[in-house]
Amino acid sequence: MSAGEQYLRSHLPMTVVSALIVVAIVFVAWDRWRRGALIFGSAALVAAAFRLCLPTVQVGLLAVRSKPFDVAALTALGSAIVFLAATINTLGVN
Structure with missing residues (x-):
């Protein structure tokens, strides 16, 4: 694997x-x-899935x-945001 492919795969x-x-x-x-808010919470859940499934070298800056x-932390944050966004009454606002 070339250096460019390794760089792309790690980021x-x-x-x-992002x-x-x-x-x-x-x-x-x-x-x-x-x-x-739903998309933001989903982004945190996707980050958690990447962090869980991929080795540390491949997740790049998601490894803190x-x-x-x-x-x-990412699962708790993402779940809380998705739950709050899904359950708050909109009062006619999307």
């Missing part, structure tokens, strides 16, 4: 998570805060602490 998970966060920010900027801590 792909962080790129996917793209989801950018999409969430766009939705929030368009006053679609519930959809943005130990694997169990990262997975638990």
